[in-house]
Amino acid sequence: MRRGWSLLSHERRIEQALLVSALSSVFILGLIIVFIFFEGLPAFRAAGITGLLGGLRWAPTKSAFGILPMIAGSLWVTLGALTLGAPVGVLCAVFLADFAPARIADITRVSVQMLAAIPSVVFGFIGLIFVVPFIRQYIGGPGFSVLASSIVLGVMILPTVVSISLDAIESLPRSYKEGAMALGATRWQVVSMVTLPSARSGILAAIILGMGRALGETMAVIMVAGNSLKIPTGLLAPVRTLTSGIALEMGYAEGLHRQALFAMGIVLMALILVLNLVASAVARGRSR
Amino acid sequence: MMRNPARRSGANIIKDRLGTAVVWSSGILVMGVLLAIISVVLARGLPFISLEFLTQAPQKMGREGGIFPMIVGTFLLALVAVPLATVLGVGAAVYLAEYTVENRLTRLVRSGTEILAGVPSIIFGLFGFVLFVVKLGFGWSVVSGGLTLAFMTLPTIIRTSEESLHAVPRIYREISYALGAGKWQTIRKVVLPTAGQGILTGVMLALGRAVAETAAVIFTAGSSLRLPAGPFDPVRTMAVHFYILAREGISMERAYATAAALIILILVVNSLALVLMRRYRARF
Numbered sequence: 077m078r079r080g081w082s083l084l085s086h087e088r089r090i091e092q093a094l095l096v097s098a099l100s101s102v103f104i105l106g107l108i109i110v111f112i113f114f115e116g117l118p119a120f121r122a123a124g125i126t127g128l129l130g131g132l133r134w135a136p137t138k139s140a141f142g143i144l145p146m147i148a149g150s151l152w153v154t155l156g157a158l159t160l161g162a163p164v165g166v167l168c169a170v171f172l173a174d175f176a177p178a179r180i181a182d183i184t185r186v187s188v189q190m191l192a193a194i195p196s197v198v199f200g201f202i203g204l205i206f207v208v209p210f211i212r213q214y215i216g217g218p219g220f221s222v223l224a225s226s227i228v229l230g231v232m233i234l235p236t237v238v239s240i241s242l243d244a245i246e247s248l249p250r251s252y253k254e255g256a257m258a259l260g261a262t263r264w265q266v267v268s269m270v271t272l273p274s275a276r277s278g279i280l281a282a283i284i285l286g287m288g289r290a291l292g293e294t295m296a297v298i299m300v301a302g303n304s305l306k307i308p309t310g311l312l313a314p315v316r317t318l319t320s321g322i323a324l325e326m327g328y329a330e331g332l333h334r335q336a337l338f339a340m341g342i343v344l345m346a347l348i349l350v351l352n353l354v355a356s357a358v359a360r361g362r363s364r
Numbered sequence: 365m366m367r368n369p370a371r372r373s374g375a376n377i378i379k380d381r382l383g384t385a386v387v388w389s390s391g392i393l394v395m396g397v398l399l400a401i402i403s404v405v406l407a408r409g410l411p412f413i414s415l416e417f418l419t420q421a422p423q424k425m426g427r428e429g430g431i432f433p434m435i436v437g438t439f440l441l442a443l444v445a446v447p448l449a450t451v452l453g454v455g456a457a458v459y460l461a462e463y464t465v466e467n468r469l470t471r472l473v474r475s476g477t478e479i480l481a482g483v484p485s486i487i488f489g490l491f492g493f494v495l496f497v498v499k500l501g502f503g504w505s506v507v508s509g510g511l512t513l514a515f516m517t518l519p520t521i522i523r524t525s526e527e528s529l530h531a532v533p534r535i536y537r538e539i540s541y542a543l544g545a546g547k548w549q550t551i552r553k554v555v556l557p558t559a560g561q562g563i564l565t566g567v568m569l570a571l572g573r574a575v576a577e578t579a580a581v582i583f584t585a586g587s588s589l590r591l592p593a594g595p596f597d598p599v600r601t602m603a604v605h606f607y608i609l610a611r612e613g614i615s616m617e618r619a620y621a622t623a624a625a626l627i628i629l630i631l632v633v634n635s636l637a638l639v640l641m642r643r644y645r646a647r648f
Contacts, residue, residue: 091459093455095459097451097455098460098469098473099456101518101519102472102476105480107491108483165390167386167387168393171388171391174387175384175391189634190631193569195575195578195627196579198405198606201606201610201623234397262376263383264384288482289482292483292484292485292487295578295579323486327583337490345483345487348482348487349479351482
């Protein structure tokens with residue numbers, strides 16, 4: 077009887093320990109938000125919300141903390157990456173689900189997984205060695221540009237877009253496709269009229285998560301973006317994103333300057349949280 | 365929903381051909397990009413890799429010499445990060461898979477994990493810098509970098525482990541209970557060993573991410589060129605070293621060689637993950 081009792085409390089203690097580890101990810105997320113927020117808040121107080129978010133001049137040693145150019149830069153390269161990467165990613169998912177013969181599908185799947193594993197510095201380096209000089213020579217401008225960043229980021233978001241779109245396409249009932257085939261639809265008609273429209277919300281969620289990936293990428297962008305502090309005037313203009321702005325100056329920033337970098341972190345984190353909420357709302361729409 | 369797909373007119377057949385071509389090219393493009401990246405890095409980097417390069421210290425900021433301290437630094441960070449993330453992550457997964465049904469708590473944990481997985485690595489860098497380097501006074505060190513990476517790789521391990529636990533057939537647990545085993549005994553002696561390969565997949569993926577990371581590491585572990593003497597000494601990982609060599613144009617050949625070593629390490633770790641996952645899936 078006593079032994080049974082101690083066994084039971086042993087089980088309870090283990091369950092409690094496991095509960096604690098289950099809550100660890102939520103706890104860590106909370107810690108991150110709290111720390112970034114409190115470190116960045118003084119900069120918001122000093123420069124004012126509009127001075128910071130709407131300011132055009134970033135000269136932290138002269139107390140100018142305008143981060144609008146970097147917000148604009150982040151949005152430019154993210155949209156560029158989506159324009160290039162999202163269609164390829166979604167079509168690659170279609171390829172995997174409906175077109176590729178088993179062996180080739182297998183190789184493609186492995187490629188997508190390996191692409192996700194390549195370090196971002198390597199993507200940046202390849203961009204620096206090939207993409208930047210190519211743009212400078214054949215298209216114009218300094219090469220370090222919105223376009224170069226978009227190309228590199230467009231490749232980097234592929235694994236996210238492909239794998240989540242593929243999940244969405246593969247979870248469609250077979251009968252959808254078979255019904256369309258039975259009506260005599262061509263393969264492309266099945267894709268464009270049945271598969272893509274019915275997997276729409278899952279694909280949208282994939283694209284939004286890819287957007288988060290592009291928005292948060294740092295090292296690859298630093299190497300190809302040119303890091304200029306002006307709002308980019310075109311695809312060939314150099315650009316600085318929020319992430320690269322933080323990474324470029326974190327090494328030596330002190331005091332209010334460092335706090336301003338954390339304020340950029342707050343903006344970045346807020347954008348990512350919004351994207352996550354939208355993505356899960358969209359994905360939930362699918363399951364209804 | 366369908367606009368009469370039954371018309372196989374000439375136009376539709378041309379559209380089908382075009383569509384098929386576009387879909388195939390997307391697939392081939394993805395494979396091609398990966399192949400191009402790997403082959404460029406290996407072709408230009410492998411010729412500079414030698415035993416000396418892997419076993420000697422760098423000289424002149426990395427312009428000459430090898431990358432031995434960076435290899436050590438990379439492994440030390442992984443050695444702190446991966447076991448910690450594994451303990452927390454597997455614990456979380458066991459709780460989610462074995463102790464609860466879907467409720468508000470599991471939804472909270474799942475969305476927390478999902479959001480954590482989407483947090484940019486530079487944010488982890490900022491966070492690790494404030495908490496570990498400054499507030500807790502660990503400085504730029506193996507410990508600060510390792511803890512930051514543990515937090516960053518946690519979602520990967522939780523997800524893969526939970527998936528693997530769900531794949532273990534219910535009957536295994538029932539037989540164990542029928543033999544008189546308790547819940548924890550069943551998990552420890554039956555469920556976890558069965559799910560082992562799947563869990564190891566997640567551990568390998570986490571290891572790959574930790575080794576590849578730069579932004580979160582450079583502001584928490586530092587970029588010292590020396591071998592660390594203890595856990596509170598700064599280190600430079602291979603990824604950070606490669607970044608500094610390439611960005612500051614210190615030495616292109618050494619940059620390529622470091623990248624090649626890094627890519628090989630990452631390909632090996634991730635291939636291992638892939639093989640383990642396939643074997644695990646094939647079992648059930």
